[in-house]
Amino acid sequence: MAENQTEYVYFEGNYVPFDDAKISIKTHSFLYGTSIFEGIRGYYVPEKKSVSIFRMREHYDRIIANGKVCHLTPSQSAEELEQITKDLIQKNGWEKDTYIRPTIYKSGINITPRLDHNVTEICIWTQPLGEYLALDKGLNICVSSWRRLADNVIPPRAKAAGAYMNSALIVTDARAMGFDDAVVLTESGHVSEGSAMNLFLVKNGKLVTPATTENILEGITRDSIITIAKNELGLETEERVVDRTELYTADEAFFTGTGAQVSPITQFDNRPVGDGNIGPIAKKLQDLYFQVVKNKLPQYSHWCTEVALEPAKA
Ligand SMILES: Cc1ncc(COP(=O)(O)O)c(C=O)c1O
Known part of the structure:
Protein backbone atom coordinates (compact mmCIF):
# COMPACT_ATOMS: atom_id res chain seq x y z
CA MET A 1 0.00 0.00 0.00
CA LEU A 129 2.65 -7.43 11.75
CA GLY A 130 6.14 -8.74 12.40
CA GLU A 131 7.31 -10.85 15.34
CA TYR A 132 5.08 -10.97 18.43
CA LEU A 133 7.64 -12.86 20.53
CA ALA A 134 11.33 -13.36 19.75
CA LEU A 135 11.88 -16.31 17.43
CA ASP A 136 15.62 -16.86 17.79
CA LYS A 137 16.72 -15.59 21.20
CA GLY A 138 15.19 -18.21 23.51
CA LEU A 139 12.52 -16.86 25.86
CA ASN A 140 12.82 -16.52 29.64
CA ILE A 141 9.37 -17.42 30.97
CA CYS A 142 7.96 -17.37 34.50
CA VAL A 143 5.04 -19.17 36.07
CA SER A 144 2.39 -16.52 36.64
CA SER A 145 0.91 -15.97 40.09
CA TRP A 146 -2.44 -15.42 38.32
CA ARG A 147 -4.62 -18.45 37.57
CA ARG A 148 -6.14 -19.29 34.19
CA LEU A 149 -9.85 -18.59 33.82
CA ALA A 150 -11.88 -21.77 34.01
CA ASP A 151 -14.28 -23.09 31.37
CA ASN A 152 -17.21 -22.43 33.72
CA VAL A 153 -16.08 -18.86 34.45
CA ILE A 154 -15.40 -17.32 31.04
CA PRO A 155 -14.49 -20.14 28.65
CA PRO A 156 -10.95 -19.53 27.30
CA ARG A 157 -11.94 -21.80 24.39
CA ALA A 158 -14.41 -19.10 23.26
CA LYS A 159 -11.72 -16.44 22.63
CA ALA A 160 -13.97 -13.85 24.27
CA ALA A 161 -12.50 -10.35 24.48
CA GLY A 162 -13.43 -9.94 28.17
CA ALA A 163 -11.34 -13.02 29.03
CA TYR A 164 -8.23 -11.22 27.83
CA MET A 165 -8.08 -9.18 31.02
CA ASN A 166 -6.68 -12.45 32.42
CA SER A 167 -4.04 -12.54 29.64
CA ALA A 168 -3.31 -8.84 30.16
CA LEU A 169 -2.57 -9.32 33.87
CA ILE A 170 -0.41 -12.38 33.16
CA VAL A 171 1.80 -10.75 30.53
CA THR A 172 1.98 -7.31 32.16
CA ASP A 173 3.22 -8.67 35.48
CA ALA A 174 5.64 -11.07 33.77
CA ARG A 175 7.19 -8.18 31.80
CA ALA A 176 7.38 -5.99 34.91
CA MET A 177 9.45 -8.73 36.57
CA GLY A 178 11.83 -8.89 33.59
CA PHE A 179 10.49 -12.06 31.95
CA ASP A 180 9.46 -12.29 28.30
CA ASP A 181 6.05 -13.77 29.13
CA ALA A 182 4.47 -16.33 31.45
CA VAL A 183 2.92 -19.75 31.71
CA VAL A 184 -0.31 -19.80 33.67
CA LEU A 185 -1.64 -22.62 35.84
CA THR A 186 -5.22 -23.84 36.25
CA GLU A 187 -6.98 -23.55 39.63
CA SER A 188 -5.81 -27.12 40.33
CA GLY A 189 -2.19 -26.06 39.79
CA HIS A 190 -1.58 -27.74 36.44
CA VAL A 191 -0.01 -26.10 33.42
CA SER A 192 -2.52 -24.43 31.09
CA GLU A 193 -0.85 -22.20 28.47
CA GLY A 194 0.91 -18.87 27.91
CA SER A 195 -0.79 -15.46 28.04
CA ALA A 196 -1.83 -15.74 24.38
CA MET A 197 -0.15 -18.91 23.14
CA ASN A 198 -0.13 -22.65 23.66
CA LEU A 199 2.79 -24.48 25.24
CA PHE A 200 4.74 -27.55 24.13
CA LEU A 201 7.44 -29.42 26.02
CA VAL A 202 9.81 -32.00 24.55
CA LYS A 203 10.39 -34.96 26.86
CA ASN A 204 12.26 -38.14 25.94
CA GLY A 205 11.76 -37.59 22.20
CA LYS A 206 8.02 -36.89 22.46
CA LEU A 207 6.00 -33.68 22.45
CA VAL A 208 3.86 -32.99 25.50
CA THR A 209 1.15 -30.32 25.59
CA PRO A 210 -1.67 -29.57 28.05
CA ALA A 211 -4.93 -31.28 27.06
CA THR A 212 -7.88 -29.29 25.74
CA THR A 213 -9.59 -29.75 29.15
CA GLU A 214 -6.88 -27.60 30.82
CA ASN A 215 -8.63 -24.27 30.06
CA ILE A 216 -6.57 -23.58 26.97
CA LEU A 217 -7.61 -22.00 23.72
CA GLU A 218 -7.63 -24.91 21.28
CA GLY A 219 -4.99 -23.32 19.09
CA ILE A 220 -4.92 -23.73 15.34
CA THR A 221 -1.12 -23.45 15.46
CA ARG A 222 -1.09 -26.12 18.19
CA ASP A 223 -3.05 -28.43 15.90
CA SER A 224 -0.72 -27.58 12.98
CA ILE A 225 2.39 -28.40 15.02
CA ILE A 226 0.95 -31.71 16.25
CA THR A 227 0.27 -32.64 12.60
CA ILE A 228 3.61 -31.40 11.20
CA ALA A 229 5.58 -33.10 14.02
CA LYS A 230 3.90 -36.43 13.31
CA ASN A 231 4.03 -36.28 9.50
CA GLU A 232 7.45 -34.72 8.99
CA LEU A 233 9.45 -35.81 12.06
CA GLY A 234 7.55 -38.93 13.19
CA LEU A 235 7.02 -37.34 16.62
CA GLU A 236 3.96 -38.22 18.68
CA THR A 237 2.30 -35.64 20.96
CA GLU A 238 0.92 -36.51 24.39
CA GLU A 239 -2.05 -34.24 25.17
CA ARG A 240 -2.46 -34.59 28.93
CA VAL A 241 -2.36 -32.99 32.36
CA VAL A 242 1.07 -31.39 32.86
CA ASP A 243 2.58 -30.70 36.29
CA ARG A 244 4.39 -27.42 36.98
CA THR A 245 7.67 -29.22 37.78
CA GLU A 246 7.63 -30.85 34.33
CA LEU A 247 8.52 -27.38 33.03
CA TYR A 248 11.79 -27.50 34.95
CA THR A 249 12.71 -31.02 33.80
CA ALA A 250 11.77 -30.69 30.11
CA ASP A 251 14.42 -31.23 27.42
CA GLU A 252 12.99 -28.42 25.26
CA ALA A 253 10.04 -26.05 25.26
CA PHE A 254 8.30 -23.65 22.89
CA PHE A 255 5.15 -21.57 22.52
CA THR A 256 2.83 -21.75 19.51
CA GLY A 257 0.20 -19.31 18.29
CA THR A 258 -0.82 -17.18 15.36
CA GLY A 259 1.03 -14.27 16.99
CA ALA A 260 3.83 -16.27 18.65
CA GLN A 261 4.29 -18.62 15.63
CA VAL A 262 6.88 -21.08 17.05
CA SER A 263 8.84 -19.29 19.80
CA PRO A 264 11.47 -21.38 21.62
CA ILE A 265 11.77 -21.12 25.41
CA THR A 266 15.16 -21.57 27.08
CA GLN A 267 14.35 -20.75 30.73
CA PHE A 268 11.45 -21.28 33.13
CA ASP A 269 11.67 -19.27 36.35
CA ASN A 270 15.40 -18.70 35.69
CA ARG A 271 16.09 -22.44 35.41
CA PRO A 272 17.61 -23.54 32.08
CA VAL A 273 15.44 -25.70 29.84
CA GLY A 274 17.63 -28.65 28.79
CA ASP A 275 21.12 -27.22 28.27
CA GLY A 276 19.74 -23.67 28.14
CA ASN A 277 19.95 -23.38 24.34
CA ILE A 278 17.19 -23.50 21.74
CA GLY A 279 16.45 -27.21 21.28
CA PRO A 280 16.91 -29.04 17.96
CA ILE A 281 13.28 -30.20 17.76
CA ALA A 282 11.92 -26.70 18.47
CA LYS A 283 14.22 -25.32 15.75
CA LYS A 284 13.21 -27.97 13.20
CA LEU A 285 9.51 -27.40 13.89
CA GLN A 286 9.97 -23.65 13.62
CA ASP A 287 11.70 -24.03 10.22
CA LEU A 288 9.00 -26.39 8.97
CA TYR A 289 6.25 -24.08 10.25
CA PHE A 290 7.57 -21.13 8.25
CA GLN A 291 7.78 -23.24 5.10
CA VAL A 292 4.21 -24.43 5.64
CA VAL A 293 2.67 -20.98 6.27
CA LYS A 294 4.43 -19.50 3.23
CA ASN A 295 2.91 -22.28 1.12
CA LYS A 296 6.28 -23.85 0.27
CA LEU A 297 5.33 -27.44 1.16
CA PRO A 298 2.71 -28.79 -1.28
CA GLN A 299 1.39 -31.34 1.23
CA TYR A 300 0.08 -28.44 3.32
CA SER A 301 -1.09 -26.10 0.56
CA HIS A 302 -4.72 -26.85 1.51
CA TRP A 303 -3.98 -24.81 4.68
CA CYS A 304 -2.97 -21.73 2.67
CA THR A 305 -5.28 -19.34 0.82
CA GLU A 306 -3.17 -17.30 -1.57
CA VAL A 307 -4.45 -13.86 -2.46
CA ALA A 308 -2.74 -12.15 -5.40
CA LEU A 309 -2.12 -8.46 -4.67
CA GLU A 310 -2.31 -7.52 -8.33
CA PRO A 311 -4.75 -8.97 -10.83
CA ALA A 312 -3.11 -11.46 -13.24
CA LYS A 313 -2.08 -9.81 -16.53
CA ALA A 314 -4.13 -10.95 -19.56
C1 LIG B 1 -5.02 -17.53 25.02
C2 LIG B 1 -4.49 -18.04 23.72
N1 LIG B 1 -3.97 -19.28 23.67
C3 LIG B 1 -3.49 -19.79 22.51
C4 LIG B 1 -3.48 -19.05 21.35
C5 LIG B 1 -2.98 -19.66 20.09
O1 LIG B 1 -4.06 -19.96 19.24
P1 LIG B 1 -3.91 -19.99 17.67
O2 LIG B 1 -2.79 -20.92 17.37
O3 LIG B 1 -5.21 -20.49 17.16
O4 LIG B 1 -3.60 -18.60 17.24
C6 LIG B 1 -4.03 -17.76 21.35
C7 LIG B 1 -4.10 -16.91 20.15
O5 LIG B 1 -3.23 -16.54 19.49
C8 LIG B 1 -4.53 -17.24 22.57
O6 LIG B 1 -5.04 -16.00 22.62
Whole structure:
Protein backbone atom coordinates (compact mmCIF):
# COMPACT_ATOMS: atom_id res chain seq x y z
CA MET A 1 0.00 0.00 0.00
CA ALA A 2 1.36 3.39 -0.96
CA GLU A 3 1.83 6.00 1.77
CA ASN A 4 -1.31 8.11 2.33
CA GLN A 5 -3.44 5.46 0.63
CA THR A 6 -6.71 4.77 2.45
CA GLU A 7 -6.65 1.83 4.86
CA TYR A 8 -9.89 -0.11 4.49
CA VAL A 9 -11.68 -2.14 7.14
CA TYR A 10 -14.90 -4.14 7.02
CA PHE A 11 -17.37 -2.53 9.41
CA GLU A 12 -21.02 -3.50 9.93
CA GLY A 13 -21.60 -4.65 6.37
CA ASN A 14 -19.43 -2.23 4.37
CA TYR A 15 -15.82 -1.60 3.38
CA VAL A 16 -15.01 1.80 4.88
CA PRO A 17 -11.88 3.83 5.58
CA PHE A 18 -10.44 2.97 9.00
CA ASP A 19 -11.15 6.49 10.32
CA ASP A 20 -14.87 6.08 9.55
CA ALA A 21 -15.30 2.85 11.56
CA LYS A 22 -16.54 4.21 14.88
CA ILE A 23 -18.66 2.82 17.72
CA SER A 24 -20.54 4.53 20.56
CA ILE A 25 -19.15 4.75 24.11
CA LYS A 26 -22.37 2.98 25.15
CA THR A 27 -21.67 -0.06 22.96
CA HIS A 28 -22.42 -3.26 24.90
CA SER A 29 -19.15 -4.97 23.93
CA PHE A 30 -17.17 -1.91 25.08
CA LEU A 31 -19.00 -1.88 28.42
CA TYR A 32 -18.91 -5.64 29.12
CA GLY A 33 -16.29 -7.23 26.83
CA THR A 34 -19.07 -9.09 25.00
CA SER A 35 -17.22 -9.89 21.81
CA ILE A 36 -15.29 -12.82 20.40
CA PHE A 37 -12.40 -12.51 18.02
CA GLU A 38 -9.84 -14.28 15.87
CA GLY A 39 -6.25 -13.50 14.98
CA ILE A 40 -5.24 -14.75 11.55
CA ARG A 41 -1.92 -14.28 9.77
CA GLY A 42 -1.24 -13.72 6.11
CA TYR A 43 2.37 -14.19 4.95
CA TYR A 44 3.70 -12.12 2.08
CA VAL A 45 5.21 -14.27 -0.67
CA PRO A 46 7.35 -11.77 -2.67
CA GLU A 47 8.08 -14.02 -5.66
CA LYS A 48 4.33 -14.36 -6.30
CA LYS A 49 3.33 -10.92 -5.02
CA SER A 50 0.67 -12.67 -3.01
CA VAL A 51 -0.37 -13.10 0.60
CA SER A 52 -0.75 -16.64 1.91
CA ILE A 53 -3.47 -16.65 4.59
CA PHE A 54 -2.90 -19.51 7.01
CA ARG A 55 -5.81 -21.81 7.89
CA MET A 56 -8.35 -19.04 7.34
CA ARG A 57 -11.28 -21.47 7.12
CA GLU A 58 -10.42 -23.05 10.48
CA HIS A 59 -10.33 -19.59 12.09
CA TYR A 60 -13.76 -18.70 10.73
CA ASP A 61 -15.17 -22.11 11.66
CA ARG A 62 -13.81 -21.56 15.19
CA ILE A 63 -15.31 -18.09 15.63
CA ILE A 64 -18.69 -19.30 14.32
CA ALA A 65 -18.61 -22.24 16.76
CA ASN A 66 -17.65 -19.87 19.59
CA GLY A 67 -20.57 -17.66 18.60
CA LYS A 68 -22.85 -20.48 19.73
CA VAL A 69 -21.27 -20.40 23.20
CA CYS A 70 -21.58 -16.63 23.53
CA HIS A 71 -24.76 -15.78 21.58
CA LEU A 72 -22.65 -13.98 18.99
CA THR A 73 -23.66 -15.49 15.66
CA PRO A 74 -22.72 -13.47 12.58
CA SER A 75 -25.13 -13.13 9.67
CA GLN A 76 -22.37 -14.16 7.23
CA SER A 77 -21.26 -17.74 6.51
CA ALA A 78 -17.63 -18.84 6.84
CA GLU A 79 -17.33 -18.66 3.01
CA GLU A 80 -18.58 -15.07 2.99
CA LEU A 81 -16.17 -14.07 5.75
CA GLU A 82 -13.32 -15.66 3.79
CA GLN A 83 -14.28 -13.62 0.72
CA ILE A 84 -14.46 -10.38 2.73
CA THR A 85 -10.99 -11.09 4.11
CA LYS A 86 -9.54 -11.70 0.65
CA ASP A 87 -11.15 -8.44 -0.56
CA LEU A 88 -9.59 -6.52 2.34
CA ILE A 89 -6.14 -7.97 1.67
CA GLN A 90 -6.44 -6.84 -1.95
CA LYS A 91 -7.90 -3.42 -1.15
CA ASN A 92 -5.12 -2.64 1.33
CA GLY A 93 -2.42 -4.25 -0.81
CA TRP A 94 0.27 -4.42 1.87
CA GLU A 95 3.35 -6.20 0.55
CA LYS A 96 4.07 -7.37 4.09
CA ASP A 97 3.15 -10.09 6.55
CA THR A 98 -0.32 -9.10 7.67
CA TYR A 99 -2.42 -9.69 10.75
CA ILE A 100 -6.18 -10.08 10.25
CA ARG A 101 -8.51 -9.39 13.18
CA PRO A 102 -12.20 -10.31 12.87
CA THR A 103 -14.37 -9.39 15.87
CA ILE A 104 -18.01 -10.34 16.37
CA TYR A 105 -19.51 -8.04 18.95
CA LYS A 106 -22.66 -6.86 20.65
CA SER A 107 -23.13 -3.51 18.99
CA GLY A 108 -26.35 -2.39 20.71
CA ILE A 109 -26.61 0.10 23.56
CA ASN A 110 -29.04 -1.72 25.88
CA ILE A 111 -27.23 -1.56 29.18
CA THR A 112 -28.29 -4.89 30.68
CA PRO A 113 -25.46 -7.45 30.39
CA ARG A 114 -27.85 -9.89 28.67
CA LEU A 115 -26.41 -11.39 25.51
CA ASP A 116 -29.79 -12.08 23.92
CA HIS A 117 -30.89 -8.48 24.10
CA ASN A 118 -28.50 -6.68 21.78
CA VAL A 119 -27.64 -6.60 18.09
CA THR A 120 -24.63 -8.61 16.85
CA GLU A 121 -22.21 -7.10 14.30
CA ILE A 122 -18.85 -7.99 12.83
CA CYS A 123 -15.82 -5.94 11.90
CA ILE A 124 -12.56 -7.08 10.31
CA TRP A 125 -9.37 -5.06 10.09
CA THR A 126 -5.88 -5.87 8.89
CA GLN A 127 -2.45 -4.46 9.65
CA PRO A 128 1.18 -5.33 8.92
CA LEU A 129 2.65 -7.43 11.75
CA GLY A 130 6.14 -8.74 12.40
CA GLU A 131 7.31 -10.85 15.34
CA TYR A 132 5.08 -10.97 18.43
CA LEU A 133 7.64 -12.86 20.53
CA ALA A 134 11.33 -13.36 19.75
CA LEU A 135 11.88 -16.31 17.43
CA ASP A 136 15.62 -16.86 17.79
CA LYS A 137 16.72 -15.59 21.20
CA GLY A 138 15.19 -18.21 23.51
CA LEU A 139 12.52 -16.86 25.86
CA ASN A 140 12.82 -16.52 29.64
CA ILE A 141 9.37 -17.42 30.97
CA CYS A 142 7.96 -17.37 34.50
CA VAL A 143 5.04 -19.17 36.07
CA SER A 144 2.39 -16.52 36.64
CA SER A 145 0.91 -15.97 40.09
CA TRP A 146 -2.44 -15.42 38.32
CA ARG A 147 -4.62 -18.45 37.57
CA ARG A 148 -6.14 -19.29 34.19
CA LEU A 149 -9.85 -18.59 33.82
CA ALA A 150 -11.88 -21.77 34.01
CA ASP A 151 -14.28 -23.09 31.37
CA ASN A 152 -17.21 -22.43 33.72
CA VAL A 153 -16.08 -18.86 34.45
CA ILE A 154 -15.40 -17.32 31.04
CA PRO A 155 -14.49 -20.14 28.65
CA PRO A 156 -10.95 -19.53 27.30
CA ARG A 157 -11.94 -21.80 24.39
CA ALA A 158 -14.41 -19.10 23.26
CA LYS A 159 -11.72 -16.44 22.63
CA ALA A 160 -13.97 -13.85 24.27
CA ALA A 161 -12.50 -10.35 24.48
CA GLY A 162 -13.43 -9.94 28.17
CA ALA A 163 -11.34 -13.02 29.03
CA TYR A 164 -8.23 -11.22 27.83
CA MET A 165 -8.08 -9.18 31.02
CA ASN A 166 -6.68 -12.45 32.42
CA SER A 167 -4.04 -12.54 29.64
CA ALA A 168 -3.31 -8.84 30.16
CA LEU A 169 -2.57 -9.32 33.87
CA ILE A 170 -0.41 -12.38 33.16
CA VAL A 171 1.80 -10.75 30.53
CA THR A 172 1.98 -7.31 32.16
CA ASP A 173 3.22 -8.67 35.48
CA ALA A 174 5.64 -11.07 33.77
CA ARG A 175 7.19 -8.18 31.80
CA ALA A 176 7.38 -5.99 34.91
CA MET A 177 9.45 -8.73 36.57
CA GLY A 178 11.83 -8.89 33.59
CA PHE A 179 10.49 -12.06 31.95
CA ASP A 180 9.46 -12.29 28.30
CA ASP A 181 6.05 -13.77 29.13
CA ALA A 182 4.47 -16.33 31.45
CA VAL A 183 2.92 -19.75 31.71
CA VAL A 184 -0.31 -19.80 33.67
CA LEU A 185 -1.64 -22.62 35.84
CA THR A 186 -5.22 -23.84 36.25
CA GLU A 187 -6.98 -23.55 39.63
CA SER A 188 -5.81 -27.12 40.33
CA GLY A 189 -2.19 -26.06 39.79
CA HIS A 190 -1.58 -27.74 36.44
CA VAL A 191 -0.01 -26.10 33.42
CA SER A 192 -2.52 -24.43 31.09
CA GLU A 193 -0.85 -22.20 28.47
CA GLY A 194 0.91 -18.87 27.91
CA SER A 195 -0.79 -15.46 28.04
CA ALA A 196 -1.83 -15.74 24.38
CA MET A 197 -0.15 -18.91 23.14
CA ASN A 198 -0.13 -22.65 23.66
CA LEU A 199 2.79 -24.48 25.24
CA PHE A 200 4.74 -27.55 24.13
CA LEU A 201 7.44 -29.42 26.02
CA VAL A 202 9.81 -32.00 24.55
CA LYS A 203 10.39 -34.96 26.86
CA ASN A 204 12.26 -38.14 25.94
CA GLY A 205 11.76 -37.59 22.20
CA LYS A 206 8.02 -36.89 22.46
CA LEU A 207 6.00 -33.68 22.45
CA VAL A 208 3.86 -32.99 25.50
CA THR A 209 1.15 -30.32 25.59
CA PRO A 210 -1.67 -29.57 28.05
CA ALA A 211 -4.93 -31.28 27.06
CA THR A 212 -7.88 -29.29 25.74
CA THR A 213 -9.59 -29.75 29.15
CA GLU A 214 -6.88 -27.60 30.82
CA ASN A 215 -8.63 -24.27 30.06
CA ILE A 216 -6.57 -23.58 26.97
CA LEU A 217 -7.61 -22.00 23.72
CA GLU A 218 -7.63 -24.91 21.28
CA GLY A 219 -4.99 -23.32 19.09
CA ILE A 220 -4.92 -23.73 15.34
CA THR A 221 -1.12 -23.45 15.46
CA ARG A 222 -1.09 -26.12 18.19
CA ASP A 223 -3.05 -28.43 15.90
CA SER A 224 -0.72 -27.58 12.98
CA ILE A 225 2.39 -28.40 15.02
CA ILE A 226 0.95 -31.71 16.25
CA THR A 227 0.27 -32.64 12.60
CA ILE A 228 3.61 -31.40 11.20
CA ALA A 229 5.58 -33.10 14.02
CA LYS A 230 3.90 -36.43 13.31
CA ASN A 231 4.03 -36.28 9.50
CA GLU A 232 7.45 -34.72 8.99
CA LEU A 233 9.45 -35.81 12.06
CA GLY A 234 7.55 -38.93 13.19
CA LEU A 235 7.02 -37.34 16.62
CA GLU A 236 3.96 -38.22 18.68
CA THR A 237 2.30 -35.64 20.96
CA GLU A 238 0.92 -36.51 24.39
CA GLU A 239 -2.05 -34.24 25.17
CA ARG A 240 -2.46 -34.59 28.93
CA VAL A 241 -2.36 -32.99 32.36
CA VAL A 242 1.07 -31.39 32.86
CA ASP A 243 2.58 -30.70 36.29
CA ARG A 244 4.39 -27.42 36.98
CA THR A 245 7.67 -29.22 37.78
CA GLU A 246 7.63 -30.85 34.33
CA LEU A 247 8.52 -27.38 33.03
CA TYR A 248 11.79 -27.50 34.95
CA THR A 249 12.71 -31.02 33.80
CA ALA A 250 11.77 -30.69 30.11
CA ASP A 251 14.42 -31.23 27.42
CA GLU A 252 12.99 -28.42 25.26
CA ALA A 253 10.04 -26.05 25.26
CA PHE A 254 8.30 -23.65 22.89
CA PHE A 255 5.15 -21.57 22.52
CA THR A 256 2.83 -21.75 19.51
CA GLY A 257 0.20 -19.31 18.29
CA THR A 258 -0.82 -17.18 15.36
CA GLY A 259 1.03 -14.27 16.99
CA ALA A 260 3.83 -16.27 18.65
CA GLN A 261 4.29 -18.62 15.63
CA VAL A 262 6.88 -21.08 17.05
CA SER A 263 8.84 -19.29 19.80
CA PRO A 264 11.47 -21.38 21.62
CA ILE A 265 11.77 -21.12 25.41
CA THR A 266 15.16 -21.57 27.08
CA GLN A 267 14.35 -20.75 30.73
CA PHE A 268 11.45 -21.28 33.13
CA ASP A 269 11.67 -19.27 36.35
CA ASN A 270 15.40 -18.70 35.69
CA ARG A 271 16.09 -22.44 35.41
CA PRO A 272 17.61 -23.54 32.08
CA VAL A 273 15.44 -25.70 29.84
CA GLY A 274 17.63 -28.65 28.79
CA ASP A 275 21.12 -27.22 28.27
CA GLY A 276 19.74 -23.67 28.14
CA ASN A 277 19.95 -23.38 24.34
CA ILE A 278 17.19 -23.50 21.74
CA GLY A 279 16.45 -27.21 21.28
CA PRO A 280 16.91 -29.04 17.96
CA ILE A 281 13.28 -30.20 17.76
CA ALA A 282 11.92 -26.70 18.47
CA LYS A 283 14.22 -25.32 15.75
CA LYS A 284 13.21 -27.97 13.20
CA LEU A 285 9.51 -27.40 13.89
CA GLN A 286 9.97 -23.65 13.62
CA ASP A 287 11.70 -24.03 10.22
CA LEU A 288 9.00 -26.39 8.97
CA TYR A 289 6.25 -24.08 10.25
CA PHE A 290 7.57 -21.13 8.25
CA GLN A 291 7.78 -23.24 5.10
CA VAL A 292 4.21 -24.43 5.64
CA VAL A 293 2.67 -20.98 6.27
CA LYS A 294 4.43 -19.50 3.23
CA ASN A 295 2.91 -22.28 1.12
CA LYS A 296 6.28 -23.85 0.27
CA LEU A 297 5.33 -27.44 1.16
CA PRO A 298 2.71 -28.79 -1.28
CA GLN A 299 1.39 -31.34 1.23
CA TYR A 300 0.08 -28.44 3.32
CA SER A 301 -1.09 -26.10 0.56
CA HIS A 302 -4.72 -26.85 1.51
CA TRP A 303 -3.98 -24.81 4.68
CA CYS A 304 -2.97 -21.73 2.67
CA THR A 305 -5.28 -19.34 0.82
CA GLU A 306 -3.17 -17.30 -1.57
CA VAL A 307 -4.45 -13.86 -2.46
CA ALA A 308 -2.74 -12.15 -5.40
CA LEU A 309 -2.12 -8.46 -4.67
CA GLU A 310 -2.31 -7.52 -8.33
CA PRO A 311 -4.75 -8.97 -10.83
CA ALA A 312 -3.11 -11.46 -13.24
CA LYS A 313 -2.08 -9.81 -16.53
CA ALA A 314 -4.13 -10.95 -19.56
C1 LIG B 1 -5.02 -17.53 25.02
C2 LIG B 1 -4.49 -18.04 23.72
N1 LIG B 1 -3.97 -19.28 23.67
C3 LIG B 1 -3.49 -19.79 22.51
C4 LIG B 1 -3.48 -19.05 21.35
C5 LIG B 1 -2.98 -19.66 20.09
O1 LIG B 1 -4.06 -19.96 19.24
P1 LIG B 1 -3.91 -19.99 17.67
O2 LIG B 1 -2.79 -20.92 17.37
O3 LIG B 1 -5.21 -20.49 17.16
O4 LIG B 1 -3.60 -18.60 17.24
C6 LIG B 1 -4.03 -17.76 21.35
C7 LIG B 1 -4.10 -16.91 20.15
O5 LIG B 1 -3.23 -16.54 19.49
C8 LIG B 1 -4.53 -17.24 22.57
O6 LIG B 1 -5.04 -16.00 22.62
